[in-house]
Amino acid sequence: MKLSDWITGLNAGGSDGWGVFYKAREMKAAGEAVLELTIGEHDIRTSDAILEAMYRSALGGHTGYAMVPGVNSLRDVVAERIAERTGVPTTRNNIMITPGGQSALFSTHCAVCDTGDTALFIAPYYATYPGTLRAAGAVPVCVDARAEDAFQPRAGEIAAVAPGAKSLLINSPNNPTGVVYSRATLEGIASVCMDNDLWLISDEVYDTQVWKGEHISPRALPGMAERTLVVGSMSKSHAMTGSRVGWIAGPEEVIARLIDLATTTTYGVPGFIQDAAEFALLQGPDLEEEVAAPFRRRRDIARAILAKQNTVGLIPADGAMYLMLDIRATGKSGEEFAEGLLAEERIATMPGESFGTAAAGHLRVAMTIDDDAFADALTRLVSYAERITP
Ligand code: PLP
DSSP states (O other), X not given: XXXXXXXXXXXXXXXXXXXXXHHHHHHHHTTOOOEEOOSOOOSSOSOHHHHHHHHHHHHTTTTSOXXXXXXXXXXXXXXXXXXXXXXXXXXXXXXXXXXHHXXXXXXXXXXXXXXXXXXXXXXXXXXXXXXXXXXXXXXXXXXXXXGGGTTOOOHHHHHHHOTTOOEEEEESSOTTTOOOOOHHHHXXXXXXXXXXXXXXXXXXXXXXXXXXXXXXXXXXXTXXXXXXXXXXXXXXXXXXXXXXXXXXXXXHHHHHHHHHHHXXXXXXXXXXXXXXXXXXXXXXXXXXXXXXXXXXXXXXHHHHHHTTOSSSEEOOOOBSSEEEEEOGGGTOOHHHHHHHHHXXXXXXXXXXXXXXXXXXXXXXXXXOSOHHHHHHHHHHXXXXXXXXXX
């Protein structure tokens, strides 16, 4: 039986760059000691206190259908958190709770793009972006940020492809680069959106992981609240990746339509998960800092190791749980380097090419193993790079 072109086309186009990841998993399964610096999953688990809140809620009976837009108390807590941190007036009517940021990325594009509309996004990009935009019926068009600009996208280059497009998706702090967009970058992006009547979809799932400067939500820039949809998540901020809970913040009329979409797709998020998320958010910034701290620490470890050599470059790593390393001096592609590093040193990283050609000749390193193992992995990565450099 033939499947739809739509579903078979979701992941069309190019190497997905996950070869090294799968090979590393096979090597581990065969009993080899492999250091995995591949995926964005904390090396800690969801805290006992959050799990106990989940358990109390489930035992208390919150196991039936929950409110489709999210339970009111969680929507209120999310709205207050956003209003406090951005200064943008936000109420529960501006918030819909979603099964994670991924679902929010899909739903927001469904809300603003009709089939065949152009949806812009920036490369290097989080691996699901092109498929998500296609899933929403849009035609993904990528704008490359450049290594020489430390991967801050140029407004002029977005403006060049903006006429006729419907939306622009950005992500700061950024996966895979670890770059935090500057105010100037975001103001440039905001102008392009206003000049070209674009919706801005702002993926802020790493908003609590900023090592330098501040996280600026573009929804807070003048004139942007009515055209910005913010994607948020508990996954990275509270080590709750498996709980699948996040949100969309945006104009009331968009949220009302998104609730129609949720009613016909997810039918909401389990009540006991939402209660656990509310409990976690009410612990305040201390818990968020505690979850973020290991990545900041490992970023510093990496900087100290990389400062002693000239072969491997580091894109300024100001946020998120990743480092983007420039290995072009070795003469290898990211893919060749990552394959070689896995074969010779048993260290798995993601080739930059997995995140678009903008990151060719780079490697993404997830800082998701304990400090000593991380320091060891980076030291060996550097010696491997030095060894293979002509
Ligand atoms: N956006 C970015 C940039 C990510 O890196 C991820 C996950 O790694 C997500 C969204 C999706 O996160 P979740 O669906 O777990 O909230």
